Amino acid sequence: MTQTVQPDSLVTLHYRISLDNGQPLISTFEAQPATMHLGQGDIAPTLERCLAGLAVGERHSFELAPENAFGAHRAELVEKVRLEDFPDGAEVEPMVIMEFTAPDGSRYPGLIREVLDTHAVIDFNHPLAGKPIRFEVQIIGIN
16 A cells, blocks of 8 residues: 555655746755655645645645745735834844734744835735745655
């Protein structure tokens, strides 16, 4: 009986995430394979679902629309933050990722999109939100 990836499998695999234009973003094919415990938050649940049912040795490529990858870009996750509210000495420059603390104490990364006279525009969406991606995998082992 062939062993296949289950929702709670420990999987060793090579993977590549690229934009739909072919631009690679992350790849393990040229390096050590990755080991991920599914269902533990190691990778996005939408990507985990792609792995379900694949067998050892199988290689597959998935074309994912934004809502099936890292989600749609949500305008309500783009906020203006007053420059005076940034910590002293913080690097407030466009395209810098900073960590912010929510009122409940949880922490979130945000990308500074734009710096204005009194505010910075911060995008709390995943950097790949709103983008279609290609997810290529090769299953090496399943435990």
